[in-house]
Amino acid sequence: MSLAIKDPYLEHHAKHVQIYATAIAEEMKLSAELTGRIGTAALLHDLGKMGMPGYLFSKTTPLTQEEQHIIKQHPAASTQILAPLGIFYHELQIIRHHHERFDGSGYPDGLKGREIEIGARVVAVADVFDAMTSDHLHRKGQAFEKVSKEIRDGSGTQFDPEVVEAFLKACEKHRREWPLAHCDSAINVSEEFLETISKR
Template sequence: NGAEALVMVEKESPDLILVDATMPKMDGFEVCAVLKSKEETRLIPVLLVTPIEETEHKIRGFEAGVDDFLHRPINSVELLARVKCLVRTKRLNDELVNVENAIIALATAIEAKDPYTEGHVERVASYALTLGKEVRLAPWELRALHKAAILHDVGKIGVDESILLKPGSLTEEEFNQLKTHTIIGERICRPLGRNRLILEVIRHHHERYDGKGYPDGLAGEDIPIAARIMAVVDAYDALTSDRPYRARRSQEQAVEILKQEAGKQFDPKIATAFISLLETGRLR
């Protein structure tokens, strides 16, 4: 039955799950919905067997996250072909996850080198997720935004450490080198390119709403919304953290700066939503 199938999946970690739509206690649609809702099983392909080919079954299946369908009576050749295709897809996804994990480890190592940014990645990822929910991003966008927040500064591996840790103001040449971290980061994360949102955040989180940012000088809603979210939360965390060149600001001081920069550095709607989260105690 369906409940037993879920227990087996937890123990076995299969490459493919073949479920029957009419299982007792918990049908195949319900099993699939549970699997796709969990981070550890959502990428495992699910092949659903249905008694007849009906549009209603397909709609229910797609809504539950089913990857493919088979209809009784089962043709063995068709079954083998579909299984091979789904297993190949699973292995490609596994390779992508391995690359992603390696890049996340790199991002964490970069942060560990700078005592002034300790905890920055975790805080920014949390802020971004909360703000993304507030402005009603879709679930898949929230997942990608969270990963992008973790990876947003990975390109700093290509910036001289003396620039990152300099206690005073940067020269024009030094600032120009610092700005390259967005492009370097995008290049490092290009193997994750199937998720465009991640690359957009990494490249564009230093764009400004007024078009005076970098690297591309995008303005207004030409800047992807996830990057506009990242711009606000990244700036807020920088303002409320110690840096080599200045002491941290209080939350009240940081909020005042966000208000002043709304419509200039930041998307005013997103800045207002973030300030509301802070002022109502829904974000700390």
């Protein structure tokens, strides 16, 4: 089952987050090797959602506590899918920790500050930016300016301040084409690749 079948949003989200995260990493002048790993991890960060009940992604009412608990398992589920392949060693830590928060209140491991892999701190910002600016089945995406302000306001609590600063600079450089949810500039993702790793 592909991400597109589970929820059309998830496929586009994976592409968008990869582009945003790569741009942020480049703005931070991270090495080409690390930037590539961040891009790969960003593309695969929600892979674990493919094994979750489809209704969770089309509900019109708030998720129950039990449903929220299920959703929160997706970072670990993603790493469980990818680990047996033996080719994503460095990316696994980024994927597992992309929902950690800079103040230590995130999940799954409650890591804080620089305990969180830099790639995960980058993907965290890219993930939220796309999630908030994209249309969902029952919710319209929010305005670029509003989302950018919310991310800025989350600096030091939800997000790494250095990553937020790089994100805002990247936004200035890419203002004409961002948010990607509002244009057609996202790269294509290999469906065959996603299908292959989902079956492992």
